[in-house]
Amino acid sequence: MTAYHKLCELAREISILSSTGSVLGWDQETYMPDKALHFRAKQLAYLSGRAHALATSGRFLAALEKAEGEKHPRHSKEAANIEVMREEFERAFRIPTKLVEEESAATTHAKAAWVEARKKSEFALFAPHLEKLLGFARLKAELWGYDGEPYDALLSGYERGARTREVAALFDKLKPDLVSIAREAVERSKSVPEKLLRGKFPAAKQQQLNREVAESIGFDFTGGRIDTTAHPFCSTVGAGDVRLTTRYDESDFTSSLFGVMHEAGHGMYEQGLPAEDFGLPSGTAVSLGIHESQSRLWENHVGRSHAFWEKWLPRAAEIFPNLRGVKLKAFLAWVNRAEFSFIRVEADEATYDLHVLLRFGIERRMVRGDLKVADVPAAWNDEFKSLFGMTPPDDRRGCLQDIHWSMGGLGYFATYSLGNLNGAQLFSTAMRQKRISDAAAMCDYAPLLAWLRTKVHARGSTLMPADLMREATGRETTPKAYLAHLRSRFLGR
């Protein structure tokens, strides 16, 4: 066995521990009874601790150094894997195992506190947890180090190679266009009736439609499933095991359906990673900004398109008789209406990124130390007012709406907008191939998925996100395709 293979064996061992933690995390959100929380926190902390101890062990470092000493061709998978493992080692090595365990236990409790705080709309219940997790994040940023600002150290953990200043510049450039598109889109949508759906859409029937749609776009249920949770997510809990979740609004089936298409987009990326490389960088998604490109592509570019509903509206009307009589044109206008609203995950495409910009700004200030936890609700509401022209009526619909901070996920939000840009750019590139766009026009997405499999999924983490985008689309991420998409969809130009 070569040193490289020995290194891979260790990496796979680490992935057994971390994926086991993912099973427990999934279970916590889906089925775990309340009284189990305290012990579950211990289990998760233990698993994170063991994984981290192994990832930073002398044994791992020795294997890494030996593998680095071997000659692997410059652009080979082997070289890429070794390079990423070195990056990950350097990152992990700077964080003591004790801190990993403490943070894991703290997030298990913080998640439970967040659920409670959000339910009661009482920020004070969550504030001490956020304080603690912000402390961990700031400490980790110092331990990791950074050139520019501490937020860089967090952001680059989610988006390889990203820098806060560059992302901020990109967002600053985007913002005027986004704001003007959003305002005009909202204005134009005022002619679309707010209420289109009538009657009840039973959850069991939504499940049936969701499953049919997810299967038809390519999600593989022999290696995955869909469950119900308060906050939808996609989690890979092992090789051949990708789990999506959703929630049901019985007055509007599209909310769950678009949610499932979104998570299935994440899930198909995971299912398209090279299975034999599970646990290695080459078998792992490269970044959240690429991940989100897949979910947004299927949710929005496919799921809100004319071709899609031409096929699926009649089918939906078979499942939900109360849909009969709803015209395709009216339905499409309705699923693509824009309005300013409080909840990011329910926001339409035209206003979505404004939510992201707000969070990015607030997080950046928190991490810098410019914004105190106690002042987050007020800062949120002020910023919201300036972007959306309205103030959240309570923190449940304000700064308590997102799960991320309770999971310690500071530095994460920017990737949602990067995902929108990447998704639009990938989609428009793929659609330039006639056989892909012809098939998509007939609601056959197999050629599109095949293209994504080759250009994105199969690459794992062997390329930096910027290089992946360059190879797939001919250029780095730019706002061009995304803005064109928004203008075409919402402003008809």
Next chain:
Amino acid sequence: MTAYHKLCELAREISILSSTGSVLGWDQETYMPDKALHFRAKQLAYLSGRAHALATSGRFLAALEKAEGEKHPRHSKEAANIEVMREEFERAFRIPTKLVEEESAATTHAKAAWVEARKKSEFALFAPHLEKLLGFARLKAELWGYDGEPYDALLSGYERGARTREVAALFDKLKPDLVSIAREAVERSKSVPEKLLRGKFPAAKQQQLNREVAESIGFDFTGGRIDTTAHPFCSTVGAGDVRLTTRYDESDFTSSLFGVMHEAGHGMYEQGLPAEDFGLPSGTAVSLGIHESQSRLWENHVGRSHAFWEKWLPRAAEIFPNLRGVKLKAFLAWVNRAEFSFIRVEADEATYDLHVLLRFGIERRMVRGDLKVADVPAAWNDEFKSLFGMTPPDDRRGCLQDIHWSMGGLGYFATYSLGNLNGAQLFSTAMRQKRISDAAAMCDYAPLLAWLRTKVHARGSTLMPADLMREATGRETTPKAYLAHLRSRFLGR
């Protein structure tokens, strides 16, 4: 911290690993998608291996020896915990970690093969797996060592202090009485109409009734849940987290209901163990023969009683309108009818132990090397014919019906009949207290549960099963109470 406390910390660490394995095992049976099997086997093997390596480590032995060096009062919890941990260490230490990992991986695959083999009723699909697992069992018996025969080494892993020869002698003594009671009960039951229930009992409504009943007898759903599996079980996957499973027959709601009462009996034992001692012997059930006493007590002594159905038949008829008009007397005669049947888990009380005796004999011969795996179906069918007077029409209803062998659980079956004896003896002792029997007559089982909590659950593994029975009932396990119960229930005397 004393040496004892350090030892306990290590034991708790081991229990984090093993309970994590239980979460994954539960998930495998309930929700895991098919393609995940291969990797799940790796995860489980890894966790078993790590737990075993820690339980047999020099670190653990040193802590154990130090704790043994401390003076703890002879009958204290501390002394009992140290004693059991020494027993467990001696057992674990004799088995190499590699073997534990190999066996774990083999059982994950064997379980999947068993499901397939049973579905197709094709023993040949399962035979190579059984061969492999029997090999592991025989090897482990040799490594553990035994005074009498290799089966002792396996049996005592499930039932502390039990010896094959003594159990065999007990069963030999029981057998004539069991056979004669069974034959007479079956004869008498011929006057009970086979078909009493009409129409459909939808699974969703069965779930509702099951839950009400489980709650009413004392199962705590804030620390537990019920899911659906092919083979019902109860699994504790962490402190405060006890999970039951059941399956639904929509033509007969009692099958799932009695199953749930059975598993809830197991579950309430687990929920009654001292929570603060989770992971220590004093917080762990002592043996399967005691465990099964709890499940059989709630399923049969409570669940098939007149008092129980006096309350629950009217409630069931509210949930299932097709039950209206069914008379209590006829219903009771029907749920307590006896007949010779092929499937153990569906067998009535009067014939149940004959199934156990058969399996005990076959296993003992397999482990001894007197019966080849290939000859198991024929041996099973011959023995079945001689006990029940009929031959299983296929292996699905013969030697492929039980999950145990596929889990490597050889040496396990005898504890089912020990459980019946223990359950009857505990129940009859408790019922001698007027306040317990008066309450039970009104379908109030809180005093009975409180008695079991004190006499059985709270003891954990601090007493040997025989001593626990002696302290709780005044004598070791004897067939007396059980035979009296069977005669009273089935022969009216």
